[in-house]
Amino acid sequence: MAAEAGPAPAGPPAQGVPGDHSPGTAQWGSAGRAVLTSPALRVTGKRLLSAVPVLWGVTFLTFVVMNVLPGDTAQELLGANATPAELQTLRLKLHLNEPFWVRYWHWLSGAAQGHLGDSLVSGQPVTSILGQRLPVTFELMIYTFCLSVLIAVPVAAAAAYRPGGLVDRLSMMLSMAGLSIAPYVLALLLVLIFAVNLRVLPAIGFVPLSQSVVGNIKSLTLPALSIGLPLACFYIRLLRADIVEQMQSEDYVVTARAKGVAPWQVLIRHALRNSMFGFLTVLGLNLGTLIGALVIIEPIFSLPGIGQVLLQSISDRDVVVVEAVVLVFALIVVFANLLTDLLYAVLDPRIRYGRPSA
């Protein structure tokens, strides 16, 4: 699916409080010290604290939705032929009759201690379900992420090298088409081409890492491409625009050219380097999209990941499992954004080394 075309990437977060470094402390070893005492960490700490209410809000919202929606877990579990007595027994057993707030509090306090409960459907502890299924989804997520970046950066750089040139126009056209394709559509097309016709990659099924590395990668390639390719197309357009803007309107690029630096070097060592910051923000913002797409793609390829579990649990009204999975997703998104901020603090020397000294 096309990632949300929100506002253009924001620059690095605002600088922190004026630093307290003496001039010229920038030797290699002091980098670590700089980060630990830097104002950036204070900002990150604040962000961490504000993440807590967000996580709470997410779980609360999920609980509300799951409970407000019509549908009866007990009914779902026992089927249409269940007697009222059986239904009532099950409800008591699963605490389904207790008021909303009690149940939420139950779940929340348990979750805070790390007890995510047991599946209402299977009785299996949620943590073990997560343990089985999460690694697969996680691996796919990382593979997709890497793929999208590894495709996007070189293509964007090549396009930006000569704006308006052949490579540029071609990649802009193709990327526009690419990001307009829905991941599930692309998945089926890729299966048609690579699995059915060319027979080089499997259409369904997952091969664990322990079994075979090559097989593992092969089984995840089509799913990763289905999500990664449209995402890469989105990134290509954004990154190319940023690089071109740097190349055309930033003074330090003129300085680099005046120095006699080769054009490719100017692009990569100067323009691309500075474009990466905005790119980092976009990567973080799109993680939610990536995760959402995983939920649809996994069933198509019969991958034993969290996506399938989620869909099934929603259908079963298995609140416990749904909560846990949503919480995990939200945690990933929140921490990914925190990581982005932290990376800024480390990578952007303006933040890392604080205010200028005389």
Place this chain on the structure above:
Amino acid sequence: MSTSLLDVRDLAVRFRQAGRDVPAVNGVSFTAEPGRTLAIVGESGSGKTVSCRAVMGLLPPSAVVTGSARFAGTELLGLSENDLRRHRGADLAMVFQDPARSLNPTMRVGTQVSEAIRSHLPLDRSAARERAIELMAMVRIPLPRRRYADYPHQFSGGMRQRLMIAIALACHPKLLIADEATTSLDVTTQAQIMDLLLDLQAQLGMALILISHDLGLAASYTDDVIVMYAGGIVEQAATRRLFSAVRMPYTKALLDAVPRLERPPHSPLPVIGGRPPDTGALPPGCPFAPRCPSAADRCRQQAPPLLEHEPGHRWACWFPCENGDPG
């Protein structure tokens, strides 16, 4: 003289914007000699920066450059980007106005200096580093070895400008162009930078071109002066001569506009009325006529040519000033 280091003849620059041609520079000619300093003076929009960037080949692709710019005999205009790149930094270098934006904020300053070195000289990383530290010392940056690994934002404005100069001089170029290099600095720092530039010039025997709007700067530090207006040269002479015998009313007005301590207190500051013209829509006749206090009908109808009316002193005016008085 064909023995000049830089020989610019009839340089003209047009910008192609969506089918329309906007002229920025209309045929300027000047030379630069080793060991001598040339000032190019004018208001914004006069074409002074565009001319020099055209010589360096640093204009955007929408620029169309005609004329000739010979550097040590080699014609620069029309050279391929690859060939031009070899000259840039090695033979001719440029220092820009805003050092805060002209340095890459995410790259260590030492690396930026080394990059200038390694783009032309086959030195390895440590040799380039040593040379970069020498350069930083040459431009009088204190503790260069320690500050090699610092980032631009950790330096003050004056220091950053010194870094820019270090970068420009990395390969001992024969010509240095300083484009409003001291405009964004305070007066004291300005003087320091100018002294540094002149010392380095003497040391390295470079030709120096100073682009500025500041006549005081031109008067104090240069050997020759060119005054530009609306994309063309309107007066050209050796500095001492120009300032002792100003001919062009525009130059005179510029001189008068410089605030002076000798003026009585509370006297209004003389300024030049009107605004600099749009080079794309110049009226017929002298471009300065609308703002010139001594403009006559002839001025508005016929553009005065730039001629050497007196030996070593060119101007373009029908009614030049005589001995400080308007014509």
Place this chain on the structure above:
Amino acid sequence: MAAPLPDTLLAPGVAVPAPAGAAARRRRRALAPDILIPAAILALIAGGCFLWPLVYPVPAPVGGSILSAGLPPFSPGHILGTDPVGNDILSRILYGGRVSIEVGLAVTLIGLVIGGVMGSVAAYSGGIVDTVLMRVLDVLIAFPALVLAVAIAEGLGPSELHVIWALSFFSVPAFARIARAGTLRLHGQTFMLAARLSGTKAWRILLRHVTPNVLPQLITFGLLGMGVIIILEGALSFLGLGIPDPAPSWGNMIALGQGTLSAQPVLVLIPSLFLLATVLSLNLLGDALRKRWGVR
């Protein structure tokens, strides 16, 4: 000689020559191909979906006879062929398209109006209202949209209306974010201050000053977002949570074709093509307008 009345001082800096006649060129380019072509395609698709069955008789999209199942394209009477159950594909495409377009428009408009107002008002009011809104938006953004949409659609049962509800849940905060950012950007500008100082009532300021300035961003975002919404609707239908069988939607047509992917790829390819064409045109149009209006 007496100096004339000063009206300007010499200013340093490099002036860039500004081209004259820009307005004239803009007028000439009002019908530029980069706007016209995607708009035309969209009009064609929308027109086709809504008007064709009214003008030209097509077989019903449901209740096809098993006797005419699985016909290839260009068969007599079924120009795009039939699906495994016997329904005419062209007709299903047209009726399915109606769904996609209705959902896309509805969700976008709901988001635009409600989200736009919410975002602008919150940004303009500032203070606690704004903070609360930001927190709520943070929560909704941290939430994988699809998951909740699935939950809502699942809970309410598959139907076009429920899909609209589910997707509006995310379109509203998205528009609110854009409207808020846009309003904040205007906040500090002089003309806003002037309006406030002149005693203009808040709602009038919002209506007459904020809205026209934020509208271009909202519209371009809306176009680009509509593509996303149509894809999401397709996703929900693909999962069986959108338009219920046997009523057609491009999404559930693709899902249906999944089973016979190798044997009859057209069942997947045809709705995919229409989906792609629609979303691509929306993206192209949104992008072209964004460039034209100078929106970031």
